[in-house]
Amino acid sequence: MEIIAKAPASCGELIEGALAGTPFLVTAPISMYATATVSDAFTGMHGLGTKAQEALRRTLAHIGEEAFRFGIRLETEIPQGKGMASSSADIAAVSYAAARAYGRE
Incomplete structure (x- = not known):
């Protein structure tokens, strides 16, 4: 089993302001990705920083799992x-890949 999830970088605040009293923010995805791979072919966590590890813990708690039974690797092109x-x-890719490993979205 192998599950791959990708999440793009973002240019977060191209334009920010208010129009007719309503705040707005224009963002744009960038063609650079964080890629999380979940597999039963390897074990452990590879490349997950503190925030991604916390996201994995919270995802498992949300779906009712106590431990992650697979290997997970995070690679990123994003500075x-x-x-x-x-x-x-990182958080989006890890959370989605982990949830998919348990048949959730």
């Missing part, structure tokens, strides 16, 4: 600390 939502992409 950290540059305002491109790297942590958000």
Whole structure:
């Protein structure tokens, strides 16, 4: 079994303001991705930072699982600390891949 989930980087605040009193924010995805791979062919957590590990723990709790029975690897093309939502992409990819491993979305 192998599940792959990708989440894009983002340019978070191209335009921000208010129009007729309603706040708005324009963002755009960027063609760089965080990729989480869940597999039963390897074990352990590889490449998961603190936030991605916490996201995995919370995802498991949400779906009622106590332990993660598979291996998970996170790889990213997104530079950290540059305002491109790297942590958000990591969290999204890890959470989705983990949930899919248990048949959830």
